[in-house]
Amino acid sequence: MCYGIDHIVKLFIQAAQLRQRFHHSIAPGGLAGDRHVVVPASGFSIFAQNIWKVIRENKDLNLPAHKVMVATVHCEKISDEKLSDLRSDKGLLKLKEELQSGPVKGLGEKLSAIIDTYLSLYDAEALYFDESVRNAKRKQFESNALEIVYPAYTTTLRHLRYKALDDFKTKLGSSLNNVEGFASSSLTWTESIMLNFDIEAADASVRQANWDDASKARYKLRCDIDSHALAVCNEKLLEVATNSKKIEEERVKNIEKIVKFALTTISTISMVAVGSPIGTEIIDMCPEISDVISDVVSRVFSRD
Incomplete structure (x- = not known):
């Protein structure tokens, strides 16, 4: 061509x-002249430094700070992971299993230790993120962790309340069977049971929490104790009234017997004195008054 x-x-x-x-x-x-920013190779180092300075100072950014956004995402992720691990924690699951049969001694400290462990794990993984975000998410994490262990705490209080009420019923009944005064026995055992409940409830408290369930459980226990004491008091009063009625009825019967005996004796004495055959028949029917009549008749006739 x-x-x-x-x-x-x-x-x-x-x-x-x-x-x-x-x-x-x-x-x-x-070739590169139409680009928004064109930097020669000799000036790239300075240009890169300026870029980093802008990032650090957040100049000309309309969105939230990148470090806050990054910290929020990562801290929430860490929190979710640790909460999931807490729910399946072997120590916590074992405590819940033991609580099915009754209160667990030292429960509060055991739950507190478990929560401390997961708070430490959170702190370790969130250490290098923005402090304000890290702390805010930590508080939320702690609150959520407490919600997970809360049922174990309330179950313990319920066990303690039922146990305390049963103890009061048993000890009050034992005191009354030993013929101790109702008022003094009721007061003594109420104070003793309530004091013991306060000690056991404190043993179940979780350090990181400020729940007021213990005071509510204490109020319910005191109401239950007072209600039982009142029921026992009414029962004893009814028993006393019933016994008094029986005693009074027996007393009336005895008086009636005495009066009847006296009337019969007087009547028989009169008949014997006049030689009535009826008097002899009455003596035969009531041998127990024979000696009395004979004595009375002999005295009467001896005077004559």
Whole structure:
């Protein structure tokens, strides 16, 4: 293929222009000249430093600080992971299993130790994130962790309340069977049971929590104790009233017997004195008055 001279000259001119564009690539019209920011290789180091400075000072940013956004995402992720681990913690599951059969001694300290462990794990993984975000998410994590162990705490209080009420019923009944005064026995055992409940409830308290369930459980226990004491008191009063009625009825019967005996005796004495055969029949029917009648009759006739 043959090219004309004009074509060859044009080709050389285009090649020279292209060479100039590569040579002045960052100049307007160059290969990189239309870019928003063009930095020569010799100035890249300074340019990079300026970029980092802008990032650190958050200049010209309309969005929340990048470090806050990053910290929020990562701290929430760490919190979720630790809460999931807490729910399946072997120590916590064992405590819940033991609580099914009754209160667990030292429960509060055991739950507190478990929570401390997971708070430490959270702190270790969230250490290098923004402090304000880290602390805020830690408080939320602690609150959620306490919600997980809360049922174990309330179950313990319920066990303690039922146990205390049963103890009061048993000890009060034992005191009354030993003929101790009701009022003094009731007061003594109420104070003793309530004091013991306070000690056991404190043993179940969790250090990181400020729950007021113990005071509510204590109030319910005192109401239950007072209610039982009142029921026992009413029962004893009814028993006393019933016994008094029986005693009074027996007393009346005895008086009636005495009066009847006296009347019969007097009547028989009169009949015997006049020689009535009826008197003899009464003596035969009531041998127990024979001696009395004979004595009375003999005295009467001896006076005559």
